[in-house]
Amino acid sequence: MAETLDLSVFVKRQDDGTAHLDLAIEGIDCAACIDEIEGGLCRLPGVVDARLNYTNHRLAVEWRDGQVSPAKVIEELQRLGYRAHPFQSRLVEEEEARRAQWLLKCLAVAGFASMNIMLLAVSVWSGNVTDITPETRDFFHWLAALIALPSVAYAGQPFFQSAMGALRNGRTNMDVPIVIGILLALTMSVVETINSAEHTYFDSVVMLLFFLLCGRFIDQAMRRKTRAVASNLASLKAEVAHRIEENGELALVPTAAIKAGDRILVRPGERIAIDGTVLSGASEVDESLVTGETTHRAVDAGAQVYAGSLNYNGTLTLNVTAAGKGTLLDEVERLLESAATAKSRYVQLADRVARGYAPVVHTAAALTAIAWIASGASVHGAIITAIAVLIITCPCALALAVPVVQVVASGALFRANxxxxxxxxxxxxxxxxxxxxxxxxxxxxPTMSVVNAGEIAPDLLEAAARLALSSHHPLAAAVADKARDRRPYDGAVEEPGQGVRTIMDGIEMRLGSPAFCGAEEMARDAVKGDPTSSAIAFAWGERRAVLLVRQALRPxxxxxxxxxxxxxxxxxxxxxxxxxxxxxxxxxxxxxxxxxxxxxxxxxxxxxxxxxxxxxxxxxxxxxxxxxxxxxxxxxxxxxxxxxxxxxxxxxxxLGDRLEPVRETIAIARRAHRLMRQNLGIALVYNLFAVPLAFFGYVTPLVAALAMSGSSTIVTLNALRARGRAPAKEAEAAQGAPAVQGA
Amino acid sequence: MEVLIYLVPIALMLGLTGLAAFMWSIKNGQYDDVQGAAVRVLSDDDLRK
The missing domain is CATH 3.40.50.1000 (HAD superfamily/HAD-like)
Known part of the structure; x- marks a missing residue:
């Protein structure tokens, strides 16, 4: 390709005279690639820094402005054996990265607090059954309060925000009972500390927060990983277009750089990269990617064309219209809006459970207080027992039950592409x-392929395929795919609208329309058996073959x-x-x-x-x-x-050419759903045992800590089963699908 | 047991130092490329001329 791509739209100029470009790199498979890429680029004169992120396969290059062109950088990478694509990080992804970092900070604070408070709490537990003095215990409780209050205020933010958001909309979600439990337990513990009582629940509160944040963080990390791969893929398939500049010259630019009002040129055989109206030229376009219609539509000046259509036989000049300005697009957008609102009414399993769970738990706590007061206990004692019920039922396992399975299952899906x-x-x-x-x-x-390749003599097919390499016609591309020898024949001439021909060893070869190759009768017979396909004829001296081309079924x-x-x-x-x-x-x-x-x-x-x-x-x-x-x-x-x-x-x-992921997705989702329900079951059974204990006042902070961490661990271990039991079969299924680039 | 009065705060300070170090490492971008860090340790050209 003689043309160089104009990448200036992706280059960020910085104040210190350097320019910065982010690239998504294809073909990274081992640690040595890091040295090869970074070292290779740093040897280019003018390049200041090249840093490859091995986790998400992105490269940041900086150079002194004016000394190197971005195209040169990509060329150098190509020479090293890597394909690079300019990459624009999307707003959503940056937002997610910030959120992940914030969650990690909350997790760190909760981890610090739970370790240190547990240190104090274990001392108190063992002291309570041996010889701790009340003064030392109070000292420890005050210290625990000192750590717990600021830590919860900081690390609890994700839950407070989500619970507030739900309440403001008049709904409840799983975070509402969590926040109520956390706040009540903290208040009670502070009151008990002031009264120099034996038991406080600071350790349970921060441990609960720590477990829940672990769940949130891995959930977030998994989603970020898939999003990173998805946006790499998006930049890999980012398309280019020929823009007609003011002075009439052609420039090859990424579609991201094209604005409404620009004029672009689309040659035969090219995919139209952007929506627009035809200014001049006439052609046929294949809109199968847009409407599903496989017959071609004739377009001429004034017609509307859509991004994704394939231009067939004529050159078109387009006036780019802003996205969403076509009759089809308008209809699509209008329908989309109404359809999307209908869908947002779906309530997640966890929230459905939370809706039923919260009132039951809160009623149970209220009943506990009333029952104890009725049986003659002090109001203070009754309230302490009631709050213990709330703490022990604080839905730690319940809140982990669904997200952990989701994480493991989306990991399994990720491996299935x-x-x-x-x-x-x-x-x-x-x-x-x-x-x-x-x-x-x-x-x-989505692409065309030759459907009757098996019925054609192998040498004829190979010759036809090599000849097809010289053609720009979209149908020829399907034939060219069959070529084992990827070198085009010398001296091949393309006759627009008819086909290509060349002379090999004194014998003429022709590939193109049946009339061009003198094989009309053969073509008519061939198409009769398969009316949806297009026929391409091939002539080699006296020999004739007809290749049928259409979109074949996925294998x-x-x-x-x-x-x-x-x-x-x-x-x-x-x-x-x-x-x-x-x-x-x-x-x-x-x-x-x-x-x-x-x-x-x-x-x-x-x-x-x-x-x-x-x-x-x-x-x-x-x-x-x-x-x-x-x-x-x-x-x-x-x-x-x-x-x-x-x-x-x-x-x-x-991803990939196979339809198998559809079946696999359903299978993985079903397994995950079963495990989610199992997990919710485990969490509920745990409560069935825990609530009566708490009701009768047997729940000490030690019991609460054991019960909560125990149930969370069981739920998490159960979720790991969503990985699937037949790894051998999965590996086999993954073969043939393209490797997932970057993570 | 009076020794606890200063031993426990010292222990807490140590914990806080660890937390501060972790916070710094997050801010410094040390977790941006976890897999890369694992393999970069094997390359010996960290003294770039």
């Missing part, structure tokens, strides 16, 4: 009983769909493509319920009808036209090749 977008998706995935697929790009591969689609059906899922297809194109796919997969020619609104209507029947629908789709349906479905999945807007709506995104 699936990235979760939303935390509660696991619960919704587990309830699924109907799977609705989009066709184009979901059941089929394991048939097996996965059969497997899903056998497991009792109702599989359906809703496609934006013509019914004639959907029928053979549905037949091949054995799916009886299918519909073609669906507009976004149709898809939503169909999903609503399924919902009305009481079904929980998993929607799997990739096109822009699927975005509203993905938002409207109970839960949704997208392949990584999906349009950006669509990916943002999906609850999870999967």
């Amino acid at each position: 699936v990235f979760l977008n939303s935390g509660d998706a696991l619960e919704r995935l587990a309830e699924v009983d109907t799977v609705v697929f989009d066709k184009t790009g979901t059941l089929t591969l 394991d689609a048939v097996a996965v769909v059969r497997n899903l059906r056998e497991s009792g899922f109702d599989c359906r297809i809703l496609s934006g493509d013509r019914a004639e194109a959907v029928a053979p796919i549905a037949q091949a997969l054995g799916i009886e319920m299918w519909r073609g020619g669906c507009k976004p609104a149709h898809k939503i209507a169909m999903l609503d009808a399924l919902k009305a029947e009481g079904r929980k629908v998993l929607m799997v789709g990739d096109g822009l036209n699927d975005a509203p349906a993905l938002a409207a479905a109970h839960v949704s999945l997208s392949p990584i090749s999906a349009a950006d807007l669509t990916q943002a709506q999906a609850d999870a995104v999967f």
Whole structure:
């Protein structure tokens, strides 16, 4: 590629005369890469610093402005064997990083406090049964209070904020009983310290906080990890476009640098990178990634085209419009809005439990106080016992039960090349009983491929494929994929709109339209058997071959769909493509319920009808036209090749050419959901034993500490089972899928 | 047992020092690249000329 990419939009100029560029790097696999990249770049004159983050595969380069061009840096990396892509960190990710750091600080404070208070508390416990003097005990209690009060005020913030947020909206969540328990226990302990009593609960409070923060932190870390990989992937597939500058020259720029009002040039065979209206030129565009429709649409001046469409045979000049200005996009956005509001009504399992749990616990505490007062105990004693009930039922295990499973399960999904977008998706995935697929790009591969390669003589196929390397036509790219020898033939000439030809050893070779190769009859016969495919003819001297090209099914689609059906899922297809194109796919997969020619609104209507029947629908789709349906479905999945807007709506995104992740995702989600329910069960059984003990006043701080840490440990250990029992099978499934880059 | 009056505060101060050191290390970005730190220890060119 002779053109160099203009990266100036990604370069940050700093006050001290240096420039800074962040890059996402592909191909890092070992520790030696660090030295190779950093050393190699630092040898470039003018480069001040290069620092590779091995954890998330990002490189920060700084150089003295004007001495090196960013393109030179990327070129040098290419020479070293790494592909680099300019990377713009997204606001969400920076926000998450700040939150993670804050949680870590809270965790550190809680850890410090719980260790030191436990030191004092154990001394008091052992002193109480031996010979501690009341003065020493008071001293220890005051010290514990001194540590606990500021620590809780600092480390408890995540819970206070979340509980306040819930209460302000008139809801309760798991954090409300936690905060009530923490505050009551602290108050009571301070009062007891003033009264120089034997028992305080400072140790229980900070230990509880420490455990809960551990859960929050690992939950956050897991989500941050998947988000980092996802945004690396986003920058890897970031596209470029040819911008027509003021002076009429062409510049190759990343799409991020293109603004509304710019003019861009799209050549035949290129993917349109940005929405716009056609200023001049005429062509056909393949909008299968946008609408699912596989027949091409003819466009000329004034027509609207969408990002993601493939330009076929003519050169187009586009006027870039601001995003969201097309008729299709308008409809999609409008539908999205209504669908998204419907979805936010889903209540997470943990919050559902919390809703029932909090009132029961608080009633139990109130009953305890009343019962003790009624039986003649002092008001002070009764209140102490009631608060002990609240402390012991403070839902530590309950609050850990769900997030720990979520963390372990999203780790398992990560290994299966699936990235979760939303935390509660696991619960919704587990309830699924109907799977609705989009066709184009979901059941089929997003790129074209030769479907009858097996019926063609190997030497003919190889020659055709090598010749195809010289063509820019999108259909030729599918043929070129078959080439084992990646060197194009010398002297190949492309005849626009017809094909390519060359002369090898005195014999002419032609690849292109059947008329161009004199194989019209053969092509007609071939297409008759497979009307949805396009025919490319190949002529080599007297020999002729016809290659059928279309979007093939994902390699394991048939097996996965059969497997899903056998497991009792109702599989359906809703496609934006013509019914004639959907029928053979549905037949091949054995799916009886299918519909073609669906507009976004149709898809939503169909999903609503399924919902009305009481079904929980998993929607799997990739096109822009699927975005509203993905938002409207109970839960949704997208392949990584999906349009950006669509990916943002999906609850999870999967990588690779295979459909297996869909089945695996459901399996992992079901296992995780089972474990979540088990964990909640364990937490409730624990309370069943703990509450009566507390009711009768047997809960000393020692018992509380043991009970709370015991139940949290059991819940956490149980959650580890979500990793899955068949690692061998998982490893096998991972083969063939692309390696996950960076973490 | 009067010794506790200053021993316990000393123990606490030590703990606080540890906490402060940890806070500094977070702020200093020592946890930004955990995997990188683990492998960088093996490379011996830390004295860059």
